Amino acid sequence: MRAKITYFVLAAVLVVYFVLAGSRGYFLIREGTALTVTFGVAVLVLPAIGTWFLWHTTQFARKADALSAKLEAEGGLPVDELVRTPGGRIDRDSADEVFARRRAETEDAPDDWRSWFRLAVAYHDARDTPRARKAMQRAIALHEGK
Known part of the structure; x- marks a missing residue:
């Protein structure tokens, strides 16, 4: 639950940033000189890329959460079997x-x-995030029949 709250707070902050950056880009374009239009377009690229990234990340999290709920309903959720040292590191x-x-x-x-x-x-x-993400993407694709 804590991770979801953190995600939504950070997503909201990003959306505010996108709006602020987008408005600055718009104002630069409205100035109408070659230099300000160029800068305005460049400034608008960052919110566009950020919005795309945020959308895909949100969809990934939503789909992974749905798979988790489905697997939990089936009684197939894995148990954390990793042995940890007293300091919390994984053996x-x-x-x-x-x-x-x-x-x-x-x-x-x-x-x-x-x-x-x-x-x-x-x-x-x-804590092997790249491999975890790839494996989850594969799970999502298989579940969706892709």
């Missing part, structure tokens, strides 16, 4: 075992979104 040996099992599950059922979802969760628990 590398236990992580390797968990990843080996998750990868084997995914290799056994490469077209099952559930196995990809569980692999993504294992990567996320180990």
Whole structure:
């Protein structure tokens, strides 16, 4: 829940920034000189890219959350099996075992979104965000039939 609140607060701050930057770009374009129009267009590019990125990130989070709810309803959500040190760091040996099992599950059922979802969760628990994101994107694509 805390992560969702943080996400929405940051998204709202970004939207305010996009509006402010967009208005500055608009005012620069209205000036009408070659230099201000060029700067105005350049300033408008950042909010456009940011809006696109925010939209896709929000859609990704919404779809991943829907898969989580569906898997929870089926009773298939993975349990965090990673062994941690007293300081909270993940024990590398236990992580390797968990990843080996998750990868084997995914290799056994490469077209099952559930196995990809569980692999993504294992990567996320180990703080391997790039691999977690790719595995979750694969789970979403399989669930949507792509």
